[in-house]
Amino acid sequence: MSAGFGLALADTLLATLEQAPLILGSVLFYGHEVPARIKVGGQHAVSIHRLPGGGRIIDAMGPDEGAISWTGYFTGPSAAARARVVDAIRQNGDLVGLSFGDYAFNVVVVHFDYDIQDRGAVISYRIRAEILPSTTSPVNDTAGAIATSISNDLLTAASLLPGSAAGSSLSQAQVVIAAASAPTATQTLALVGNALSAGGSALQAALSMTGAGLVTGGANFGTAGTSQPSLDGLAQDAGSLAAMTQSAGYVNRSQSNLNQLAGLPQGDPLIFA
Structure with a gap:
């Protein structure tokens, strides 16, 4: 096994197993662009009526979600171009999807600034x-x-799951929602929801199976008896798992958005990647 092959495989495994994707609109963040910490949460809006003698009445008025904020780095020759893409989202004020880990939201980017270092x-x-x-x-x-x-x-x-059962179901859901003239119609929501659920279940099963195979194969990684075909298969599985993990982020965000169209709470993510 060449040193370059081993390094590439190790990097792929690390990225696949330890880093879930962050997606803002059409921008997929990766590497140093993905923050180690993201601020979420907020407060509950209340109206406090103070009474004589120190008493008080507190009216709970509902959750007031705080802004989501984070920091990171763009690196390499495309750093400036990628920063400008994100800045365009801020300038346009568009409603875009944001997803990371098991979270998915619809957001408006209200602040984005960046520092150009080391000549870009x-x-x-x-x-x-x-x-x-x-x-x-x-x-x-x-x-x-x-x-x-x-x-x-x-x-x-x-597109990340060509030729798979999960990809076929997700494509079916996409065709329905893209052609819908009334996206909030009950029939449309049901058709998309059923196809999305089927695709999510198939993807979850594939993630679990491929992940388990990588854990087993990784136990023998670097041993003297590890053949080149075995290493090639391990690298291919790692790449497949990375693609499935990225796909899961888009699927979970789709599920969250579909719940919003249906007037339902966000609930649990469809896939735990």
Whole structure:
């Protein structure tokens, strides 16, 4: 086994097993672009009525989601170009999807700035996005934007899974939502939801099977008896797992957006990658 092959395989395994994707709109963050920490949460809005004698009445008025913020780095020859793509999202003020790990939100990027370092080879950035609450009933224009986001995400998710049962189901869901003239119609939501659920279940099964195979194969990694074909298979499985993990991020965001169209709470993610 060549040193270059072993290094590439180790890097692929590390990226696959230890780093879930972060996706903002159409931008997939990777490497140093993915933050080690992301701030989420918020507060609960209340109205406090103070009474004589020290008493008080507290009216709970509902959750007030805080902004999601994080920092990171763009590196390499495309660093400036990628920073400009994210900055265009901020300038346009578009409603875009944000997903990372098991979280998925619809957000508007309200702040993005970056520092150009080392003649553009390194760009540090800071970003803040405000959440559109999932309990908000989308108006017609917003419903159309969310449906478009679902369609785009499903198209990307399916393209990462060519020839698979999961990819076929996700493609079916994408065709339905893309052709829907009324994306919030009960029949449309049901058809998309069923196909999305089938694709998610197939993808979850494939993730579990491939991940288990990598763990088993990784136990023999670097041993004297490890053959080149075995290493090639391990590298291929690692690449497949990376593609499936990326696809899972788009699928979970699609599920969250579909719940919003249906007026349902966000609930658990469809896939745990």
